[in-house]
Amino acid sequence: MxxxxxxxxxxxxxxxxxxxxxxGVLLRLLLRWLGKHATRTRWSGDDVLVNALRALVPIAALAxxxxxxxxxxxLTGKVNNTVNQILTVLLILAxxxxxxxxxxxxVKAVTQSRSGVAGSATxxxxxxxxxxxxxxxxVVLQTLGxxxxxxxxxxxxxxxxxxLALQDTLANLFAGIHILASKTIQxxxxxxxxxxxxxxxVDINWRNTVVRNLSNNLVIIPxxxxxxxxxxxxxxxxxxxxxxxxxxxxxxxxxxxVERVTSDVVTEVMTEIEGAVPEHEPAIRFHTFGDSRIxxxxxxxxxxxxxxxxxxxxxIKRLHKRYDLEGIxxxxxxxxxxxxxxxxAIPPQRDGSISIP
Numbered sequence: 143m144x145x146x147x148x149x150x151x152x153x154x155x156x157x158x159x160x161x162x163x164x165x166g167v168l169l170r171l172l173l174r175w176l177g178k179h180a181t182r183t184r185w186s187g188d189d190v191l192v193n194a195l196r197a198l199v200p201i202a203a204l205a206x207x208x209x210x211x212x213x214x215x216x217l218t219g220k221v222n223n224t225v226n227q228i229l230t231v232l233l234i235l236a237x238x239x240x241x242x243x244x245x246x247x248x249v250k251a252v253t254q255s256r257s258g259v260a261g262s263a264t265x266x267x268x269x270x271x272x273x274x275x276x277x278x279x280x281v282v283l284q285t286l287g288x289x290x291x292x293x294x295x296x297x298x299x300x301x302x303x304x305x306l307a308l309q310d311t312l313a314n315l316f317a318g319i320h321i322l323a324s325k326t327i328q329x330x331x332x333x334x335x336x337x338x339x340x341x342x343x344v345d346i347n348w349r350n351t352v353v354r355n356l357s358n359n360l361v362i363i364p365x366x367x368x369x370x371x372x373x374x375x376x377x378x379x380x381x382x383x384x385x386x387x388x389x390x391x392x393x394x395x396x397x398x399x400v401e402r403v404t405s406d407v408v409t410e411v412m413t414e415i416e417g418a419v420p421e422h423e424p425a426i427r428f429h430t431f432g433d434s435r436i437x438x439x440x441x442x443x444x445x446x447x448x449x450x451x452x453x454x455x456x457x458i459k460r461l462h463k464r465y466d467l468e469g470i471x472x473x474x475x476x477x478x479x480x481x482x483x484x485x486x487a488i489p490p491q492r493d494g495s496i497s498i499p
Contacts, residue, residue, distance in 0.1 A: 155211035162207015166200035173199060191244055198240040205229045231282055238278025242271045268348055310366070314349045317365035322346060327368070331377035332447040339363060356448060376447040382419055385442040385450045387457060390435035392471040397436065401426050403468050404440060404461065411442070411457045417449030418442070434473045 177192045212225045246267045321327050327343055333353065334340035341355035351368050353361040376383060391400050408424040422443025430437040442457060444450045465472060 158210035159207050162204045162210070165207070166203035169199045169203055170196060191247075193243070193247075195240065197243075198236050201236045202233060205233055227286070230285055234278060234282050234285060238275060238281070241278070242274040245274055246271050311349065314365040317369040318346050318348060318351070321351070321365060321369055326378070327351070327375060328377075331375050333376070334374045335363070335368075336372045381446045383444050383447065383450075385444045385454060387440045387442065387454060388437060389440055389461070390432060390437045390472060391465075392435060392473045395436070395470055397428065399468070400438075400470055403464055403470065407457065407461045407464050408440060408442060411453060411460060415453055415456050417445045418453050419445060434475050 173192055173196045177196070209226060209229050249267060249270050327333060327346070329343050329345060331343045332341065333343060339353060339355075339361050341353040341361060344352040344354050344360070346352075346365070349365065351363045351365055353363060355361055389404070391397075404426050405424040408422075408426075412418045412422050412424075413420050425441035426438055427441070428436060428438040440457070442453055444453055462472075
């Protein structure tokens with residue numbers, strides 16, 4: 143301290159602190175107002191930017207007021223440098239956290255706005271956040287006068303040992319990156335593995351892929367296992383899919399009439415049932431002369447995988463009702479059984495029963 147503290151020094155320091163605090167409050171109110179307007183825009187990046195700045199700008203204003211107050215006091219050079227260094231470190235940490243929020247938020251906003259990109263995959267967000275925070279920590283160490291060159295060298299040498307110890311973890315990490323980069327699986331897709339697991343992909347993180355099945359349970363699959371197994375993605379290359387239903391009518395049926403009635407039911411289901419594809423053109427294909435019926439396939443359009451159960455349910459109900467009204471018979475298989483006793487065949491009775499003496 144160069145001289146004794148006076149009342150004037152305290153008043154000036156208090157004024158600077160009040161100015162910094164008032165500036166922080168006003169800037170926070172301004173950012174809150176900007177945040178309300180940002181929610182009205184179509185781009186979500188401005189929301190991320192404003193929300194991140196809400197924490198940094200008031201802290202910066204308050205730190206500026208503290209620095210000005212410290213400069214107004216007759217502090218020694220060592221104390222003044224210590225105060226400035228502490229404020230600088232706090233600002234760097236706040237700026238690093240804010241930058242991490244902004245960059246990860248922008249990454250998430252950009253990926254969610256583009257088709258074919260993993261919008262909810264946390265692996266990209268986590269990697270981005272770790273990289274930004276690591277850079278901020280290195281800047282803090284450099285500001286404190288700590289040389290980071292030996293630290294980087296030690297990390298490079300120790301990275302080999304860490305890589306050997308975390309082989310499975312690193313395998314899952316790179317497998318997850320490969321899955322997302324190849325765009326074979328994205329959050330929201332419905333997949334089925336050859337091992338039997340199936341469901342909607344909820345998230346792909348640094349270690350595993352989270353799948354939610356139709357019973358609303360979560361299935362956790364390691365990324366390395368997912369990338370090395372055979373699977374079917376029902377959402378790629380497009381989400382719409384076709385559903386086939388097998389139907390059979392009697393040999394005495396007028397097949398042209400059957401085709402017209404079935405086509406009417408398909409059109410009705412496609413236009414009235416949620417999840418169907420209204421522009422789907424009815425497709426009916428006769429293919430087999432069976433033992434008791436003529437079999438054919440009805441092809442329906444489905445919006446996405448889980449819609450097939452509801453659409454198939456409604457189609458079978460309505461088709462059965464319409465066939466009853468039109469007099470179209472759906473025969474059941476009939477079998478004639480002849481038993482032999484002592485080498486003599488016993489024919490069935492007129493009522494279809496079998497008499498055994």
